[in-house]
Amino acid sequence: VSQSASKLPSKILELMDGFRASKALFVASKLKIFDHLKDKGPIKAVDIANGVGTSVCGTERLLDACASLGLLEKTPQGYSNNDSANTYLTSDGKYSLHGYIIHSNDHLWPLFTNLEYAVKEGSRQNHRAFGKKADDLFKDYYHSQEVKQRFMAAMHSIAHLTARDVATAFDLSQFKSACDLGGCTGALAYELVQVYPNLKVTVFDLPEVIANTSFFQPSEQHTAPVTFVSGDFFKDDLPEADLYILSRVLHDWPDEKIHVLLSKISALCKPGSALLVAETVLDEQKIHPSVAVLQSLSMTEGKQRSSSEYKQLLEKYGFTDVQIKITGSLLDAVLCFKKNLSL
Ligand code: SAM
The missing domain is CATH 1.10.10.10 (Winged helix-like DNA-binding domain superfamily/Winged helix DNA-binding domain)
Structure with a gap:
């Protein structure tokens, strides 16, 4: 039949x-x-x-x-x-995804070719795909100028595409200064100064990345400048700010590293300061949206989280009033405030 x-x-x-x-x-x-x-x-x-x-x-x-x-x-x-x-x-289109497409071809495709091993062994397949073991995801991207440029272009394309949704998910006009930790090319930072002209934004990222950011600066700059500071957010002092931002950072790291980072941010935050997290937030069953679920298959040591998991994680580090905005775009936004100690 x-x-x-x-x-x-x-x-x-x-x-x-x-x-x-x-x-x-x-x-x-x-x-x-x-x-x-x-x-x-x-x-x-x-x-x-x-x-x-x-x-x-x-x-x-x-x-x-x-x-x-x-x-x-x-x-x-x-x-x-x-x-x-x-x-x-097109590679110079307004919201070009070219960088991410090339990253998908050159980096993700070889990794996903080894998905069967990744599932059997429960680990990233860098050694099989590229012949070397990587203890730190990013050290691996930044060892050559070519791979670094490719990775930054990939991050930039998604960050630029989603920046407006992240910047406007909440009204951030009460903040005077923001620090985008792991802010890479500054795509979100440039959007923030455009939406909030009185906000001073600092991008903090590894020295290799900061050295390469001029390539990604918007050609016409009508906005307040963005400041770039280099350092390691696990080891170095972080710039002071009323608002810290972690966009697509938490999903990369295991719990021990997240502990170091969130403890540090929480200790620096004065009462009333806030943390904005931009990630694709999973539904409570953790099967949607599939873009985030499929990303998990890369088997980094980090993981994607649901609304209740982000709330629980952030509250553990003294953040309260956790608000979650599902934007319907590629990235959602989570805003939380440092507990006022006098309360
Ligand atoms: N925030 C950007 C975005 O949403 O497009 C970039 C996200 S990318 C997945 C993670 C960023 O964290 C990279 O720019 C990377 O260089 C940065 N990063 C990784 N380890 C870091 C460290 N130890 N200190 C500072 N930045 C770090």
Whole structure:
């Protein structure tokens, strides 16, 4: 008996093929096909192949795959970018995801190729994917300028895309100074000074990162400057601020490291000071949103948490009035205040 189309397990069939679709996007991005098509009319496959230096038959298949996936337009005149490709897929698009796509191809893909080992052994598969053991996730990214630039571009693309939602999830106008710990390229910091012109924002990150931030500064700066300070947030003194920010930091670290970091922030916070955490918050069953659940499969020593777990964690370090805003965007926001000791 044949299955009627309506009864086909479409979800499963889609997932079976998902890796091909991801890889088509990755390779088209890596070959900068979307850059090549930017601001141009339709271009024929042969001309695109000549422009990017690839085979005509291979390029034609890749372009058709991209058109089929809705990443490109195809007409009898040739292929062109749609609005979404111009905004998100060109390497200099306003909300370019190019950096994260390249990171996905060059870093996450080899790691996920070893997912079976990761699950059997319960650990990150750096040694299998890249031939070396990493005791610290970030030391591994920053050992070469190329890998560092790639990682920072990846962080920047997601941070820039989500910065407005994080900055406006709560009204932060009561704060005079903020310190974004692990603030990387300053994408969130630049958004914060735009939304809150009176807020002085400091980005604190490892020296290797701070040395490389000028590359990511917005070209037109109409806002108050952002200050960059280098250091190790586990070992060094942290800048003073009314508002500390941890965006996509807590999910990377095991409990012992989180203990060091949150104890330190809590001790520095004066009553009324606050901590803003930006993460994708899981539902209480911890199966949604899948973007966070799938990220867990990278098997860093850290983990994704639900609302009640963030509340419990933050209260343990003397933070109260924990408010959670599910933004509907890629990152949610958790705001909490240092307990007023006189209460
Ligand atoms: N906050 C940014 C965002 O949301 O896009 C970046 C998140 S990235 C996952 C973590 C950041 O923490 C990186 O920029 C990394 O360099 C920084 N970091 C890691 N270990 C650190 C340390 N010991 N001291 C300071 N920053 C650190």
